[in-house]
Amino acid sequence: xxxxxxxxxxxETIRGVIERxxxxxxxPIDAVLxxxxxxxxxxKLKENWVDLVFTDINMPVMDGIALxxxxxxxxxxxxxxxxxxxxxxxxxxxxxxxxxxxxxxxRKPFKPEKIRDIIIQTLGDxxx
Amino acid sequence: MGNLIEGATASICRTLEEAAFIFTxxxxxxxxxxxxxxxxxxxxFRGTPSGSVRMWIGTDLIAVVTxxxxxxxxxxPLIAEKREDAIKExxxxxxxxxxxxxxxxxxxxxxxxxxxxxxxxxxxxxxxGDAIWLSAEGSTALFLVSIPEST
Numbered sequence: 001x002x003x004x005x006x007x008x009x010x011x012e013t014i015r016g017v018i019e020r021x022x023x024x025x026x027x028p029i030d031a032v033l034x035x036x037x038x039x040x041x042x043x044k045l046k047e048n049w050v051d052l053v054f055t056d057i058n059m060p061v062m063d064g065i066a067l068x069x070x071x072x073x074x075x076x077x078x079x080x081x082x083x084x085x086x087x088x089x090x091x092x093x094x095x096x097x098x099x100x101x102x103x104x105x106x107r108k109p110f111k112p113e114k115i116r117d118i119i120i121q122t123l124g125d126x127x128x
Numbered sequence: 129m130g131n132l133i134e135g136a137t138a139s140i141c142r143t144l145e146e147a148a149f150i151f152t153x154x155x156x157x158x159x160x161x162x163x164x165x166x167x168x169x170x171x172x173f174r175g176t177p178s179g180s181v182r183m184w185i186g187t188d189l190i191a192v193v194t195x196x197x198x199x200x201x202x203x204x205p206l207i208a209e210k211r212e213d214a215i216k217e218x219x220x221x222x223x224x225x226x227x228x229x230x231x232x233x234x235x236x237x238x239x240x241x242x243x244x245x246x247x248x249x250x251x252x253x254x255x256x257g258d259a260i261w262l263s264a265e266g267s268t269a270l271f272l273v274s275i276p277e278s279t
Contacts, residue, residue: 010241011217013197013210020199058220058239087224091233108221109147 002030003123004048008041008055008067009085014108018054018085018115025116038062042070045077052122053082054106057093068100081122085110132230136273137260139229140222144264147221149196150189152262152269158254161186161268167212168245168253169219173227175237179275181223183215184250189267190215216242226273 007018015034022029033048035041039062041055053071057064064084071077083104084097094105104118137154144150164186172180185193194214195202219242227237253259253272260271 011213011220013194013214013217016198058241060241087221087239088237089224089228089233090236093236108224109143 002028003051004031004033005029006033006035006041006044006048006050006053008035008038008053008059008064010036010056010059014056014085021110021112021115022119024112025119027116027119038064038067038070041067045071045080050080052119053080054085055082057084057086057088065097065100068097068102072101083118083122132273132275133258133260135230136226136271137262139226140260140271141262143222143225144218144262147197148193148218150193150264152264154261155263157261157263157268161250161254161270164188164267166247166250167215168247168250169216169242170245171219171223171242172240173223173237174240175227175235177231177275179273181219181226181274182245182249182253182270182272183219183222184245184253184270185215186267186269187211189265189269192265192267193218212244222271 005022007015009015019032022032033044035044037059055064055067068082071080081103083106084102085106085108087108089107103122106114106118141152144152161184166184166186167190168182168184170180170182190211191202191207194207194211197214198210200206220239223239253270256272258272262269
């Protein structure tokens with residue numbers, strides 16, 4: 001089975017970095033979708049099946065937290081695992097996000113092994 | 129302020145290395161930036177405390193940073209198109225890591241959106257006694273960490 005991943009970040013650089021790292025992991029990622037903010041991500045979710053979402057927190061128009069809250073309130077999206085990709089290191093923030101059901105947290109900068117581990121852990125849990 | 133600059137310098141150097149594979153030392157020279165084509169990027173943050181970070185960096189080094197972050201050649205024509213976003217994101221990563229390094233993992237900070245600086249600001253920043261001067265790839269980068277409550 002191959003998966004579809006949605007990357008949500010207002011930085012084109014980071015979207016490219018994550019996509020490149022997904023390729024390096026050689027995990028069965030069939031398609032990589034990209035969105036520039038939470039609103040764009042919701043538009044992508046309406047039109048595509050998505051297995052995993054990577055999202056930044058700080059984004060204009062709609063930030064990552066608002067995206068997570070919207071996904072949690074939507075029956076079709078609430079079960080999609082979400083991994084945060086952020087520069088923030090606040091344990092307080094991370095715990096808040098875990099309370100919202102976030103499955104993982106990637107602190108920028110990160111290495112391909114870290115993204116691989118978190119995908120295996122997240123999709124494994126999701127499939128389990 | 130001295131401890132802040134020392135801590136900030138260590139954090140910035142570490143982040144440049146990990147995020148952009150740029151290895152720095154503290155031998156950056158004002159004259160390099162005065163003579164170079166230089167871009168400035170600033171990011172404000174809100175929390176306890178609030179403040180801002182400005183980064184001035186020559187376009188030669190910007191090209192290297194962009195190439196390293198994107199995994200492309202520094203001569204690639206795409207550099208011109210991608211560099212502004214790359215350098216803004218680099219500052220975003222620098223500040224996020226800097227705040228944790230300086231203030232620990234408890235406080236929550238709200239980071240603003242990185243913005244290009246007015247070039248006229250460079251002249252003032254070059255004279256700042258709190259500037260962090262770094263040298264990398266034969267170029268100089270200047271960082272100014274401004275946390276008013278800590279002065």
